[in-house]
Amino acid sequence: MPTVLFLLLAIEVCAAQKVAITKVAITFDDLPLNGELPAGVTRVDITRNTLAVLQKYHVPPAYGFVNAKKLEGNSDAAEALKLWAASEPIGNHTYSHLDLNANPAEAFEREIAENEPVLELLAAKDANWRWLRYPYLREGETIEKRRAARAYLEAHGYRIAEVTLDWEDYMWNSAYARCLSKNDAPSIAWLRSSYLQTASDYLDLDLAQTKLVYGHDINHVLLLHLGAFSSTILPDAFDLLAKKGLHLVTLEEAESDPAYAADPDVASQNGGSLLDLWMEAKKIPYPPVAPKPYKQVQEICK
Numbered sequence: 001m002p003t004v005l006f007l008l009l010a011i012e013v014c015a016a017q018k019v020a021i022t023k024v025a026i027t028f029d030d031l032p033l034n035g036e037l038p039a040g041v042t043r044v045d046i047t048r049n050t051l052a053v054l055q056k057y058h059v060p061p062a063y064g065f066v067n068a069k070k071l072e073g074n075s076d077a078a079e080a081l082k083l084w085a086a087s088e089p090i091g092n093h094t095y096s097h098l099d100l101n102a103n104p105a106e107a108f109e110r111e112i113a114e115n116e117p118v119l120e121l122l123a124a125k126d127a128n129w130r131w132l133r134y135p136y137l138r139e140g141e142t143i144e145k146r147r148a149a150r151a152y153l154e155a156h157g158y159r160i161a162e163v164t165l166d167w168e169d170y171m172w173n174s175a176y177a178r179c180l181s182k183n184d185a186p187s188i189a190w191l192r193s194s195y196l197q198t199a200s201d202y203l204d205l206d207l208a209q210t211k212l213v214y215g216h217d218i219n220h221v222l223l224l225h226l227g228a229f230s231s232t233i234l235p236d237a238f239d240l241l242a243k244k245g246l247h248l249v250t251l252e253e254a255e256s257d258p259a260y261a262a263d264p265d266v267a268s269q270n271g272g273s274l275l276d277l278w279m280e281a282k283k284i285p286y287p288p289v290a291p292k293p294y295k296q297v298q299e300i301c302k
């Protein structure tokens with residue numbers, strides 16, 4: 001093959017590979033802390049260690065979604081959140097992690113407003129904190145309530161921080177806190193392997209759901225929770241994302257994908273990711289997936 005032709009071919013292959021890279025934004029819920037604290041560890045420790053991992057892996061600015069009620073009478077919580085907000089963007093997760101499916105839309109709207117003074121105070125000056133992450137990923141069990149909450153968000157300049165990738169990482173935060181307090185190394189090793197297996201299985205499921213819903217890949221948003229396990233497991237989780245072809249971007253860039261302009265407009269009893277809601281709206285059956293080890297994770301080190 002002539003050299004020029006070979007070079008052209010190589011460039012085309014590279015370009016095709018570049019197009020095939022899938023983008024994902026990393027986000028963290030339940031700030032200043034999800035789950036329990038290990039003995040002798042503070043919220044400030046957890047936040048500082050997690051921020052160090054984000055910096056080491058050159059993660060683009062990652063939103064942390066705040067429940068300001070957790071700051072009441074807790075200086076460790078307040079210091080931890082200040083630390084996060086000094087280096088990463090923050091968004092609204094309602095004042096007390098209110099479940100929209102269990103409360104009227106008016107209560108939900110009050111909780112969004114009640115959370116705002118802390119966001120206003122701690123967010124960087126030019127940062128946009130008007131992003132809402134629905135607690136429990138529940139957007140209303142009736143269509144009227146769902147639409148009322150969305151109308152409120154739009155009228156108040158909010159964007160919805162959607163979720164497309166989720167493996168319920170929060171379960172491992174309290175489990176790890178208990179096992180670390182007991183210094184139980186074999187259990188911690190199991191927590192690491194079960195976390196990474198579950199993450200891999202559910203990333204594959206979410207990517208398969210994306211094809212079923214949209215017919216092609218989209219930019220993604222990954223839901224994580226800031227807690228005791230975060231800084232120790234994140235390096236392996238980032239390696240896993242890279243192995244699956246997922247490349248880290250900001251939330252703004254991820255949600256610039258036109259896929260995020262469409263609304264499944266479905267009342268859902270259980271809620272779920274944007275993909276789950278589309279599956280429910282379009283009545284698409286789920287591909288098979290291994291169950292999550294709920295019981296083992298909940299019981300370990302008790």
Ligand SMILES: [Zn+2]
Pocket residue numbers: 029030093097135136
């Ligand atoms: Zn939450």
